[in-house]
Amino acid sequence: MTLTYQSTRDANNKVTASQAILQGLATDGGLFTPVTTPAVDLDFDALKDASYQEVAKLVLSAFLDDFTAEELDYCIDNAYDAKFDTPAIAPLVKLGNQYNLELFHGSTIAFKDMALSILPYLLTTSAKKQGVDNKIVILTATSGDTGKAAMAGFADVPGTEIIVFYPKDGVSKIQELQMTTQTGDNTHVIAIDGNFDDAQTDVKRMFNDADLRAKLLANKTQFSSANSMNVGRLVPQVVYYVYAYAQLVKSGEIQNGDKVNFTVPTGNFGNILAAYYAKQIGVPVGKLICASNENKVLTDFFTTGTYDKKRDFKVTTSPSMDILVSSNLERLIFHLLGNDAEQTKALMEALVNEGQYSLPQVDQDILDLFEAGFATEEETALEIKRVYDESDYIEDPHTAVASAVYQAYADRTGDQTPTVIASTASPYKFPRVAVAAVTGKDSGDDFAAVQELNQLSGVAIPAAVNGLETAEVRHTTVVATNDMQKAVESYLGV
Numbered sequence: 001m002t003l004t005y006q007s008t009r010d011a012n013n014k015v016t017a018s019q020a021i022l023q024g025l026a027t028d029g030g031l032f033t034p035v036t037t038p039a040v041d042l043d044f045d046a047l048k049d050a051s052y053q054e055v056a057k058l059v060l061s062a063f064l065d066d067f068t069a070e071e072l073d074y075c076i077d078n079a080y081d082a083k084f085d086t087p088a089i090a091p092l093v094k095l096g097n098q099y100n101l102e103l104f105h106g107s108t109i110a111f112k113d114m115a116l117s118i119l120p121y122l123l124t125t126s127a128k129k130q131g132v133d134n135k136i137v138i139l140t141a142t143s144g145d146t147g148k149a150a151m152a153g154f155a156d157v158p159g160t161e162i163i164v165f166y167p168k169d170g171v172s173k174i175q176e177l178q179m180t181t182q183t184g185d186n187t188h189v190i191a192i193d194g195n196f197d198d199a200q201t202d203v204k205r206m207f208n209d210a211d212l213r214a215k216l217l218a219n220k221t222q223f224s225s226a227n228s229m230n231v232g233r234l235v236p237q238v239v240y241y242v243y244a245y246a247q248l249v250k251s252g253e254i255q256n257g258d259k260v261n262f263t264v265p266t267g268n269f270g271n272i273l274a275a276y277y278a279k280q281i282g283v284p285v286g287k288l289i290c291a292s293n294e295n296k297v298l299t300d301f302f303t304t305g306t307y308d309k310k311r312d313f314k315v316t317t318s319p320s321m322d323i324l325v326s327s328n329l330e331r332l333i334f335h336l337l338g339n340d341a342e343q344t345k346a347l348m349e350a351l352v353n354e355g356q357y358s359l360p361q362v363d364q365d366i367l368d369l370f371e372a373g374f375a376t377e378e379e380t381a382l383e384i385k386r387v388y389d390e391s392d393y394i395e396d397p398h399t400a401v402a403s404a405v406y407q408a409y410a411d412r413t414g415d416q417t418p419t420v421i422a423s424t425a426s427p428y429k430f431p432r433v434a435v436a437a438v439t440g441k442d443s444g445d446d447f448a449a450v451q452e453l454n455q456l457s458g459v460a461i462p463a464a465v466n467g468l469e470t471a472e473v474r475h476t477t478v479v480a481t482n483d484m485q486k487a488v489e490s491y492l493g494v
């Protein structure tokens, strides 16, 4: 039987995995979401010796069940190759009482690579399967990391074009340079005078604009999304939770069957949602700990049952989590409501119209899986310092948010369940913040900080950062938030 992906906002909008990947977002504004849990044989006594690629094959074949084994092999083998600087792909590092799952060994040194290195293959394979020969335009809003990782994946992929919007003042210098120096004739990078939510809102609007869609189709062009709303982003992220559990069994840190917690530094709720699906297919999970920075809308949601975006947007040192509308939460809401599209739609409309919604009666078992907390800017810096002092290891600020939230949770609850911290970026992506937290001094600029970080941590400077300072800046366009569609139309010549 083929797994059904249904829109969170329309019970009649049902598609297969490859259709969901190709469309990206449902045209009714909802997100395609699996309505049943696929059966996966998670035998960790065997899986502990499996490679990352083998675990990927197991998980992907369950969730993307209209792909053939050959198609999945092709996608997996091209994605998880020497672009990653370690054959482990996602190594697990023990630091005191926590395990950091390093998800930053791909080409752009953030966890987005874990899914975006495979998405172009999943997407072009899906198009082929569906007999679509339109040009696929990837339209993406980024809080800093998705944009670069998506471009790295899609650059010069035949039949695709990629347009990335980022908040002009909302990303680190390294993040910005990574994007503006991107090569590839099919890549377009645009800064907007606005924040990430502004960018994401207008990208979603363009997706749902029927007139624009018709205009594109007349030009044999269609949109798809590389944002974490795309099933092709979500499913590959389930893999590393399964893999992490297998590594813990392998190293003897846990026995097969023992529960583990996952703490995830959260923005758009994609990464932690993937951990939820990992639990659904059989990874023994105690708690899923949702960690936020000072934009703590999710902490408040899990503590009060009310999602309220009416608050000031804060620019923090963990910019990829500076988000007030966490898109993927919609999928969890849908599950919390027993996969009820009508109720989900009503709540999401309340969020747009009233700026908030409150949960009605929900599935308490699902809700109880989640814990939530946030770390202030000061707590985040102190956590980077604590981990450095205790373990001689430097976390990036996003990882440090999760690490701080977990330590506070463990102190508060006494929960001793082994806990994995999703380590979402290399400190080299945010070197100034990382160095200042350790030394108490500002390096002055990102590239001086890179050198200092290298001295302090002894970790080799990644290829993603080497050469960035002198690379040619190819993208310099800045537009007002209201002009995003104009920019898209001009790039696509429609």
Ligand SMILES: *Cc1c(COP(=O)(O)O)cnc(C)c1O
Pocket: 110, 111, 112, 145, 146, 228, 265, 266, 267, 268, 269, 270, 271, 272, 320, 321, 398, 399, 424, 425
């Ligand atoms: C995107 C990102 C996050 C947030 O992940 P979500 O899936 O959006 O919750 C956290 N840390 C880093 C470094 C990121 O790039």
